[in-house]
Amino acid sequence: MKDFRDSFSFMADHLDLLWHKLVEHLALSGAAIGVSLAIAVPLGMWLGHLRRGSFLAINVANIGRALPSLALISIGLAILGLGFANVLVALVVLAVPPILTNAYTSVAGVDPEAVAAARGMGMRGREVFRLIEVPLALPLLFAGIRTASVYVVATATLAAIAGGGGLGEIIVNQASYGLSGVVAASIWVAALALLVDLGLGAVQRLLTPRGLRRQAPVLGPPDRGTRHDPRLQPAPGAAPR
Numbered sequence: 001m002k003d004f005r006d007s008f009s010f011m012a013d014h015l016d017l018l019w020h021k022l023v024e025h026l027a028l029s030g031a032a033i034g035v036s037l038a039i040a041v042p043l044g045m046w047l048g049h050l051r052r053g054s055f056l057a058i059n060v061a062n063i064g065r066a067l068p069s070l071a072l073i074s075i076g077l078a079i080l081g082l083g084f085a086n087v088l089v090a091l092v093v094l095a096v097p098p099i100l101t102n103a104y105t106s107v108a109g110v111d112p113e114a115v116a117a118a119r120g121m122g123m124r125g126r127e128v129f130r131l132i133e134v135p136l137a138l139p140l141l142f143a144g145i146r147t148a149s150v151y152v153v154a155t156a157t158l159a160a161i162a163g164g165g166g167l168g169e170i171i172v173n174q175a176s177y178g179l180s181g182v183v184a185a186s187i188w189v190a191a192l193a194l195l196v197d198l199g200l201g202a203v204q205r206l207l208t209p210r211g212l213r214r215q216a217p218v219l220g221p222p223d224r225g226t227r228h229d230p231r232l233q234p235a236p237g238a239a240p241r
Contacts, residue, residue, distance in 0.1 A: 006180035007187060014181070018167070018188060025166035025192070028084065028159055029152045032091035036148060040096045044103025045137065049129045057104040064097035069155050073162050087156070087164035094155055095148040102144025106137035139208040146200040153193045167192075 011018060047053035072090035080086040110133045118132045157168030170177050170185035177185075 004183055006178075007183035010177070010180040010184040011187075014177075014184075017170075018184065021165070021167045021170060021185070022188060022192070025153070025156055025159075025168075025189070028087060028091070028164055028166055029149070029156050031084075032088055032095055032152050032156070033145075033149055035088070035092050036095035036099055036152075037145070039092070040099035041103050041141070044100045045107045045129075045134065045141070048104040048107025048109075048137070049125075049133055051108055054104065054108070057100050061097035061101040064093055067093060069094050070158055070161075073158060077162060082163035084164055086162045087159040090158075091152050091156060095152050098144045098147045098151070099141075100144075102141055102147075103137075106140035106144075107133050109140070110136045139204055142200060142204040142207055146197060146204060149200055150193050150197050153196050154189065157189055 044057055047057060069090045072093055073087060076086040076089055080089065107129075114132055114136065115128055118128045123131065156164075156166050157171055159166045160168035160172045167185045167189050170181050171189070174182050
């Protein structure tokens with residue numbers, strides 16, 4: 001408990017250091033998410049539009065999830081050496097699977113009747129994709145981006161073992177910063193991941209159509225429909241329906 005209390009003293013005494021490492025952490029995480037979005041979103045959404053490639057999307061996601069980030073960083077040391085690029089590659093491999101899967105599923109799962117109605121109005125394939133499928137797919141797509149972002153922010157602490165910077169450099173260097181410094185940096189990483197999750201969750205909610213944000217109240221058992229709603233009861237003396 002004493003180390004936990006001392007961590008707040010460490011924050012007060014080393015605020016400049018923590019802010020500097022936080023900026024490095026955000027730069028690495030932001031770059032990894034940006035590269036992952038550039039790869040996974042166009043590929044996943046286009047495959048979803050074609051209703052093809054589910055095998056590719058799902059298996060790439062499964063392989064990416066199965067690869068441990070620490071092992072990728074270690075292997076990358078022999079190829080890319082120490083530094084930013086090595087850790088970036090490992091984080092991109094971590095982030096692509098959930099984004100790719102959700103990008104594919106979000107478009108492939110759009111209501112076929114909405115797509116058929118758009119085609120019936122004379123829209124071409126690209127117009128259907130841009131005007132119908134993409135807007136309806138955005139909430140589920142952002143769910144994947146939200147998950148990937150939290151993964152990346154939390155895992156970017158491993159960058160310290162390959163010279164990638166960030167808050168992880170304090171966490172793995174107990175000899176220099178003490179246990180209070182390790183706890184302080186860990187609190188900052190946890191708070192950052194929570195803020196990213198809450199922020200992207202708010203964006204996801206804003207992108208969700210109002211009709212899907214809240215479900216209509218259930219006014220009766222499923223087999224009775226809405227007959228228990230007093231507003232829908234027949235007036236006294238009226239013939240039963």
